[in-house]
Amino acid sequence: MSEDIEVRRKRAAWRAAHRGTKELDLLVGRFAGARLPAMTAADLDHFERFLAVTTPEIQSWLLAPSVPVSAEFADVVAEIRQFHGLE
Template identity: 65%
Template sequence: MSDDMEVRRRRAQWRAGHRGTKELDLLVGRFAEATIAGMSEADLAHFEQFLAVSDPDLQAWLLGPERAEAGAFGDVVGEIRKFHGLG
């Protein structure tokens, strides 16, 4: 694995666990801890884009009925919800 990928993985994992709200820190951070090491470069790039979304949108997608509106990130939202047993 290249050093660049390792740096990106660590940076993404830190960003996932330091969202600014406890709920998102736990949901997104624990998901990242468990899965980020196995992500391909394309999956990591997609996850990094997901992390750039605003906290209110992420919280609505992960915890509310708005999850159907996650658009391009519906796959990530679904994986996180499944990981935490949220259906």
């Protein structure tokens, strides 16, 4: 079981760091690198769903604080913004 979650963490780390824009690669990728090792399976499930959101949508949530964030991902967006001091 631990290997399975490790594989998922590695896959999520790669997906987080390869979003398609340099800004998101850095913002989401660095956050993932720091936080993925401590994520539980449930946390990882949630983060993987976040990574499935389109790049433009995530970019607007992170870089344009006036854009409304999906209630499902408000916690992840807030964590990433706080991690990078964007609050």
